[in-house]
Amino acid sequence: MQLGAQGDITSLIATLLWLLFFAIFFFYPSFSQRIQLSHMLRDLERKLGRLKQIRDDVRSRTLQVLGGYSERKDLDKELDRLVNSFMIPPESMDPYGVVYKLEHIAVTWEDSFEDMVRELCPKADRERAKTLTNLVEVTRGVDLIYRIVRHFYLMGKKTNNIYLVLQLQMLMPQIMEIAEAYRQASYAFSEGQPIGDGVGVLAVAKLVKDAEKKTYEIAKDTVVHELVFEGRRLLAVRAAGPGGAVGRPGEGVKRLVEAENGRVGAIITVDAGLKLEGEETGKIVEGIGVAIGGIGIDKYKIEEIAKENRIPLYAFVIYESIAEAITPMKESIAKAADKVLEKIKAIIREKVKEGETVIVAGIGNTVGIGMT
Amino acid sequence: MFQSRQGLGKVPRPLTFLLCLNCKTENSRPFKDGDYVFKEVEEKCPKCGEQRMVITGIYVREERQQAR
Incomplete structure (x- = not known):
């Protein structure tokens, strides 16, 4: 008897609870x-x-x-x-x-x-x-x-x-x-430690290191190294270091092309680029166009002057994540600077004839990267 | 409002790589304020004792991933 009564109460409570939940979900759909x-x-x-x-x-x-x-x-x-x-x-x-x-x-x-x-x-x-x-x-x-x-x-x-x-x-x-x-x-x-974004500048700095050259400022915080590379006139543009600056590479390249009266064999840009998830940091890829980030002013200026004078545009990008671009430089990125250097030399030999002028622009923040 | 009890993680410290201008030996030490790539520093080479070295790189060492 007692067991039966307890069972009734439990079932009644369960029914009431069920009704309560039903009411909540019925009257309050959200x-x-x-x-x-x-x-x-x-x-x-x-x-x-x-x-x-x-x-x-x-x-x-x-x-x-x-x-x-x-x-x-x-x-x-x-x-x-x-x-x-x-x-x-x-x-x-x-x-x-x-x-x-x-x-x-x-x-x-x-x-x-x-x-x-x-x-x-x-x-x-x-x-x-x-x-x-x-x-x-x-x-x-x-x-x-x-x-x-x-x-x-x-x-x-x-x-x-x-x-x-x-x-x-x-x-x-x-x-x-x-x-x-x-x-x-x-x-x-x-x-003042170098960051991942500085890899383009680092590559160009290594390219002109130990070479006999003339260095001067072409735009604010932007310098040019003038040198001869295997019979070609090489104009290397980069931001002036070792303080943190990106310079004005667009304006620098534009002024150089104007000074050369448009007679430039190629413009090569080297920059850090955003990798896709799963891709290797420090991987080097090459393509056609202007490798420059930011709000687009520098990219526009180089594209415009190149189009006006029919100058081919070549680009090298070193893959890294957005976090790697603004944090202290990683080993794989630093090592990529040496590898991209050889690729730049190879493309100059292949695409620029002896006696011609080539512009190489290293893009990025130059913090912690001195002048060579 | 908006309090987090979790501490902030450690930031990786880069190493400075130096090349002896005399014997061309490369060695590294933790980064010091004022270091920058291509800077010539007056530091003693651990191999030949030369006082002039050049900074060839500043970067964070990465642990090698084990081959699967």
């Missing part, structure tokens, strides 16, 4: 979505916490390094001013001449940013000031990532928009990888 949303928001909050930690770490390192070259007491406020500064791209409704408008704005922005850093750190020499500018740019980059992620997280939370949160959550692994790369980059720029 219930499962709500649970999913709260899970995603919790995951995002954890990752945002880590992003904040990275941002604070980079910022404190930057302040510490800048403090070594400055006596300013309001250094943190000044750093905030730099970190929050911005560049407004030109209006492109009428695209005519937009590249030169963009160049004007970008150059003004870069120069004023560098001037502000120099003013802040009067004790830093020219080379160090350039590297410090890069360090502040890293701080600005990681701060921007944090603020954008926080914006979408709070927006998703406020509006309970699962689709907004979902998109952010899907992108978070890549965002976290980039943020961690920025953190490692801050160490590289604090101490």
Whole structure:
């Protein structure tokens, strides 16, 4: 009897619970979505916490390094001013001449940013000031990532928009990888260590090393080495080091071609390029075109002058990931500089006749890579 | 708000590779502030004792992947 009564109560409770769950799912269809949303928001909050930690770490390192070259007491406020500064791209409704408008704005922005850093750190020499500018740019980059992620997280939370949160959550692994790369980059720029992006410059520096040459500045932070290579006139363009700079290779190559009255046998560019996941770091690939990243000004200028004068464009790219490009140079990337050197020599021998002029441009950030 | 209890990972330190200008021996040491590639430094060569060396490379050593 007793066993039978207990069984009735258990069955009644089970029925009530079933009815309750049924009612919840019947009257509140988005219930499962709500649970999913709260899970995603919790995951995002954890990752945002880590992003904040990275941002604070980079910022404190930057302040510490800048403090070594400055006596300013309001250094943190000044750093905030730099970190929050911005560049407004030109209006492109009428695209005519937009590249030169963009160049004007970008150059003004870069120069004023560098001037502000120099003013802040009067004790830093020219080379160090350039590297410090890069360090502040890293701080600005990681701060921007944090603020954008926080914006979408709070927006998703406020509006309970699962689709907004979902998109952010899907992108978070890549965002976290980039943020961690920025953190490692801050160490590289604090101490002036070569980074993966500098492999193009390193290759060109090795190409002209030990050769008898004439060196001069062709554009801001951009130098040319003039030498003779197996009967051909070789003009090697690179950013001036060892301070952190990318120079203006587009303007440099344009001025060189103009000075040669368009009589150039080939323009060869060497740069680091983004590899696909699963590909080998340091792999060298070659192709046709201009191997230059960035906002496109340098690439446009070289393409334009090459088209005008019918100069063939050859390119070498050394594969690396986005993280490897801004963190201290890896062994496989450094070794690739030696290998690409032989490929450049081979293409000059094959495509440029004796007596002709060839331009070789090493693209990338020259931090930690001196002049040869 | 937005606190993470997880610590930040270690950052790989590069090595500086130096070539003796006398005996052409290459050796390495941990990177020091002020080092840059192609810089001539006044450091003693561990083999011949020459005081002038040149930095030939600065990079992070990678562990060799075992062949499968």
